[in-house]
Amino acid sequence: AIVGGEFRMMNGLAAYGIVRLMPDGAVDTSFHTGSGFAPMAFFPDSILPYYVHELALQPDGRILVAGYFSYYDGEPCPSVVRLMPDGSLDSSFNAGSATTSATTVLLLPDGSLLVAGYFDTYNGVLANDIVHLFPDGTLDPDFSSGAGCTGGSIRTMALYAENNVLIAGDFVSYNGIGR
Secondary structure, three states: OEEEOOOOEEOOEEOOOEEEEOOOOOEOOOOOOOOOEEOOOOOOOOOOOOEEEEEEEOOOOOEEEEEEOOEEOOEEOOOEEEEOOOOOEOOOOOOOOEOOEEEEEEEOOOOOEEEEEEOOEEOOEEOOOEEEEOOOOOEOOOOOOOOOEEOOOEEEEEEEOOOEEEEEEOOOEEOOEEO
16 A cells, blocks of 8 residues: 655654555555655745645556655655656656645546646646646646636545546635535
């Protein structure tokens, strides 16, 4: 099992936001996360410097991670990152960055993904709370989230029916419609 969250230790071993556990609960030391996740650049000394909100496992074993962080193993990757099955950074995936944090990631059947959270821009482009990324992590310029959420953010997403996505969170409206 792969576990993400806000922690620096797991079972007495250094673990910076993500670990893989063996069936008996022991930390799998072959999962190489290096220095793991590091704080958002604008809150480097925060008491809550980083956290993993959600993990999604791709069919090929790679791991998508959404959260509140600026770095993974010393490499810049604000809010969204993809890891190789061994825990190392997947350098072929460049998701850019949300302005605050990504709270959820949803892998779509075609290999692309939706990333949602608490942001109004993504890679410097207007993107209210949700973006569509191609399988390599690049932003889909044709996707529009409209006015996005009011009063909170998207916390989780699920695929249902054919190409329909259900979103849930602590918002009071989406695109100006009370929900």
